[in-house]
Amino acid sequence: MKVAIVVAFEKNRGIGNKGRIVWDFPSDRAYYKTLTLGNFVIFGRRTFEEFGRALPGRINIVVSSTKKFEGENLYTVKNLEAAIELAEKINSTNEILPARPQFLLPNPAIFICGGQNIYREGISLAQTIYTTQIDADYACDAFFPELPNESFKIENESSTLEKGVKLSFITYSR
Numbered sequence: 001m002k003v004a005i006v007v008a009f010e011k012n013r014g015i016g017n018k019g020r021i022v023w024d025f026p027s028d029r030a031y032y033k034t035l036t037l038g039n040f041v042i043f044g045r046r047t048f049e050e051f052g053r054a055l056p057g058r059i060n061i062v063v064s065s066t067k068k069f070e071g072e073n074l075y076t077v078k079n080l081e082a083a084i085e086l087a088e089k090i091n092s093t094n095e096i097l098p099a100r101p102q103f104l105l106p107n108p109a110i111f112i113c114g115g116q117n118i119y120r121e122g123i124s125l126a127q128t129i130y131t132t133q134i135d136a137d138y139a140c141d142a143f144f145p146e147l148p149n150e151s152f153k154i155e156n157e158s159s160t161l162e163k164g165v166k167l168s169f170i171t172y173s174r
Helices: 026-036 047-053 080-091 114-123
Strands: 003-012 014-016 040-044 059-063 074-079 110-111 128-136 153-162 165-173
Touching: 003 114, 014 040, 026 128, 026 153, 026 165, 040 047, 040 074, 040 080, 040 114, 059 080, 074 080, 074 153, 080 110, 110 114
Parallel strands: 003 110, 003 128, 040 059, 040 110, 059 074
Antiparallel strands: 003 014, 128 165, 153 165
16 A cells, blocks of 8 residues: 655644644645545554544554554554554455445555654655645744655645745655
């Protein structure tokens, strides 16, 4: 299955502060939803706790060694490798348990959705990185890593102005 990253970051590559997203742009939320619906989403524990619930219309996999989250279309595993293996197992037509939900796309992708440590580990696994680059400066304590320039090239780019801030939606591919 295709592994992708989806991330929003500000001028200094900040992604959040004290486990919280520090901005709110409806166009970014819509972009995220459009990309991830019908797919697998993988979060670290703190990122999942920021959302506070499993995202509907997606298989949610939380990477945590300290807490266990369970529910409809919600699983917890110990590491990113196990999360990807679980997504592949669920998607497999040969596996009986867990059952493959009907809402999954015919060829779903795995979206790595943060936080900082999951992004750092996942960047080497991703074929595509979907970014929302926010042209503003926010106080952040968690950051998205620099892309290896030799590995990723811009595939698609668009921008919009929202709340007086430029948002650039840039897709990078290997």
